[in-house]
Amino acid sequence: MGLYTVGYGFLLSFAQWNGFAPHWDWVGLQNYKDLLWQNPAYAPRLHHAAMHTLYVMIAVPLLTVLVSFPLAVLLNSAKRMQGVLRSVYFVPYVTSGIAVFFAWQYILQPDGAVNTVLGSLGLGSLSQPQGWLGNPHTALPTMIVVTVWGAVPVAMLLYLTGLQGIDRSVLEASQLDGAGWWRTNVSVVWPLVRPITSIVVLLNLRDSLQGFQTFLVMTNGGPGDHTNVLGLEAYRLAFLKDLAPTLGLASALGWLLFAAALVIALINLRVMRSKT
Numbered sequence: 001m002g003l004y005t006v007g008y009g010f011l012l013s014f015a016q017w018n019g020f021a022p023h024w025d026w027v028g029l030q031n032y033k034d035l036l037w038q039n040p041a042y043a044p045r046l047h048h049a050a051m052h053t054l055y056v057m058i059a060v061p062l063l064t065v066l067v068s069f070p071l072a073v074l075l076n077s078a079k080r081m082q083g084v085l086r087s088v089y090f091v092p093y094v095t096s097g098i099a100v101f102f103a104w105q106y107i108l109q110p111d112g113a114v115n116t117v118l119g120s121l122g123l124g125s126l127s128q129p130q131g132w133l134g135n136p137h138t139a140l141p142t143m144i145v146v147t148v149w150g151a152v153p154v155a156m157l158l159y160l161t162g163l164q165g166i167d168r169s170v171l172e173a174s175q176l177d178g179a180g181w182w183r184t185n186v187s188v189v190w191p192l193v194r195p196i197t198s199i200v201v202l203l204n205l206r207d208s209l210q211g212f213q214t215f216l217v218m219t220n221g222g223p224g225d226h227t228n229v230l231g232l233e234a235y236r237l238a239f240l241k242d243l244a245p246t247l248g249l250a251s252a253l254g255w256l257l258f259a260a261a262l263v264i265a266l267i268n269l270r271v272m273r274s275k276t
Helices: 003-011 032-037 044-076 082-094 097-107 115-119 141-164 168-176 181-194 194-210 213-218 229-238 247-275
Strands: none
Touching: 003 229, 032 044, 032 247, 044 082, 044 115, 044 141, 044 181, 044 194, 044 229, 097 115, 097 141, 097 213, 141 213, 168 181, 181 194, 194 247, 213 229, 229 247
16 A cells, blocks of 8 residues: 555656546656746745745754753653653643644734733733734744644653663763763763754654644644745645646655655764764
8 A cells, every 4th residue: 555655646746637637647847847946836835835844944853952852851850750740741742733733823812821921921012913823923933833842742752761771870970070960961961862862853854844734723824825834835736726737746746855855864874874
């Protein structure tokens, strides 16, 4: 089933089809040309979506590492209720995604919790009258924050697993040499969990490149196209063009995303090998 699906999608990327016509119209590489530069209706949208995706691919892995590693260090040093705290931190991952996304929508509305809290703290100038998802300048950064919130639990548990596998004698030796808590974590612990960091970065790069569910439910690419990403654009080409023959374009975009993900994986593999 998997091989048939992959092969079918690959062949479809060289054709025009609306999903109902009895035959495909073969166009060769035209779908790829239209997406990348030739078609004025599709190429500019793809370029904008690619820029938004690039921002997400840079910000989400970076912020996920910056948040999850300190949380894992703090959780690993907890003497009591470590299991309870670990479960609490993991709640965002196991909660139903659709329900969480709608909850975030409610929180980020013009009369939502975020604006209300800012007003009560005397920071009303920072509130967004249009809502955090309605303002073109805050919509994409807000979506990045929501994405990071959902990615931190898995990354934190990966780091926690790595921290618990570190030989205690190494940490004791650093403390005997006069290294404090900060120096130990920066100079000793952080290099030891570098392989886990590579895994966390790779997973988040993949999700940022191909994922679109959060954007579909919360903004559908709006306002305007300010949160449109490549995964969402592929979904639109496949399912939201009525009977237009754009399934081939959607398949071609899917294979472009696959090629980008493969290049990222190969780069990550080479980087890991060079450091070992």
